[in-house]
Amino acid sequence: MPSTDPRPPPAGASLEAKQDFAVAMIKDEQDDMDRRGWDVIMSEACFGELPRTDISRYLHTGEILCGMVIRGRLQAAAFGTFMDLCLQGVCSLNALEHPVHYNNGRIDSDCYIWIMRMLGAFNCFNADMQLVQGGWYMEVENRWIQYDVHSTWLLTMIARSFTSLDAVFNTIRAKGRLGPVNASRLKELEEKYPPDPTWKADININRTKGWHGSGTFEFWLPENIDPAITQLGVYDGIMALSKDFHRHLSRTEMHYAEFFDISRDEKYVEDVNFKLKGPN
Template sequence: MLKRPYPVAAGLMDKQDFAASMIAEEHNSFGRQHTEMLEEHFEEITRNDHSRKVAAGDILRGMLIRGRLQAAVFDVFMQLCLQGVCSLSALEHPVDWNYRAPEGTCLSWILRMLYVFGCFRVNWSSVQENWGIRPSRRWVEYDAPILWLGTMIGRSFTSLDVVFDIIRTTNQLGPIHSDSLTQLAEGFQPNEAWKADINLNRPQRWYGSGTFAFWLPENVEACIIQQGFDDAAMALSQDFYKRLERTEMHYAVFFDINRDVFDTDVQQGERDVRDWISEDA
C-alpha cells in the first residue's frame, strides 16, 4: 500500500515547491466548465500558490486516488474496444459534465448498472480519511469517471449484455453489490430497442473536463482515432499514463517512496483499485 504519513520537516519546503508547480499546471488544464460536481474544499485548495504548498501532501494523495480510479476505468474501456463491443470513436466528442440522464433512458440504465460495482460505491469520506486527507481538504463525491465510462459505452456499445459480461470478468472495478444488482433487475430492465448514440451527452462546445485532475480522454481528434485501434490506443494510453505517472512521481518524491516500490505496486495490480477501494464499498 502507498499510504504514507506526512513527511518530516527536513526538506519539506523544497518538496512543497516541487509539488505546487505541478499542481498549478493541473489546475490550469482542467477547463472552465461550471459543473455541479461536489469538489468542495479539494479543488479550492489548488487555486493559489500558498494553499498548493501548504496542502501539497493532501492534494497529491487525492490526485493519486483519483488517478488510480481513472486508470481502472480507462483500462476497462480499452478492453471493451479491443474486444469490439465498444468503439474509440466515442471519444471524439466532449462530455457534458452537468448532464443528468432522464429516468428510463439507456444512459440512466448503464449508469445504474455501473453503480453495482464496488469502486463506484465507495464512501469517499472514509477513503480520504484512510489516506490521511484532512477533513477541511476533502471532496464530497467523485462521479466524473463513472459518467465518462457510461457515456462512452452509451455512444458505442454493440450489446449491453456482452459489455457488462466483459466488465464483470475483468474484475477491475471491484466486486458486484448483489443486492443492488437484484433491485435493478427487478425494477429496471434494459430495452431491446436501445441503440448506441454517438452524440449521447454531447455539449455544444468543449470547455474542458470541469473537474480537477481528470485525464480520461474526450474531444479527441478524429485523426488519432482513424489510425486504427492499436496505434490509437497506444497514443491515448501514452497521454493518459504520462499524467498519472507524473503524479506518482511527485507523490513518491514528497513522501520519500522508492520508485521500485511504485513499480512493484503497479505489477501487483494496485492501479486497478481493488486492493484499496473495495474495502470501503
C-alpha cells in the first residue's frame, strides 16, 4: 500500500518499497484533481488513466514518474520565462489573477495569434511529444496524444499583460529557457508578420467564467491566484509563486530519482533539449 512515511526509502531498497513511496505522491496529485472536480481531456489518452487507481499506479509507477518529469520540466520552462518577463517589467503578475481557457479554439485576436506563432519557433513548444515519450521508454499504449497546456498558459499570460512585444521576445531569447529557436522561422515571422504597434494587452483574453483546470494530470502553473499575492509586489509575489511551484517540481524530481536509483548529486542541466531527451 502507499507509504505514509515522508522519508525516501534507503539506498538499495526493494522495488516494492520504492513503489510505495512514489505511489503515495502520485495519489496526492490525483486526489488534488478529484477534490477540485477536474477531469482529464481526451488528448490525455491512456496516460490520464494511469494515476487514477492504486492498481494502475503500481503497475505503471515508472511511466507515470517519467511523464510527470517531462511535464514538470516543460512547465518549469514556461513558468521561469514568465517570471523573467515580470522581473524585467515587460509583463505583469496581474495576468495570473484570472483562470485560463485551455480548450478555446476561437480566439479572435491577431495579437494573440501572433504571439502563438512566435512562441512556436522555440523548441520547448514544438518538440514531438511521441518521440520525447519514446525516449523516456514510455510504452505507446500509455502515452498522451498532445500536451500544450504549458504553451497556452504562457501565451495567455503574455497576451494579458505585455508592455512591449519586442521587449518580451528579446527577453525570452536572452534568457534561453525555452530552448533553441528556429532562427529562420523567427526571422520569417518578424519580417512577414511584424507586430502591429497599436496592439495592447487584454487582461480578459482567453478567460473563463469558472475555474475548470487544464484537463491534464499534474498541472502546477499558477492561475486564478489570490490578488493578495500580486499586491505583495513583483519580487515577493514571484517568491511566493515559485515556492509553491518548485515544491511540486522538486518532489517529483526526487521521487523519479529515488525510483530509478539516480544520484541526486548529479548536476541539474538547464538546457531544455537535454532535459527532454530522457534517460538514454
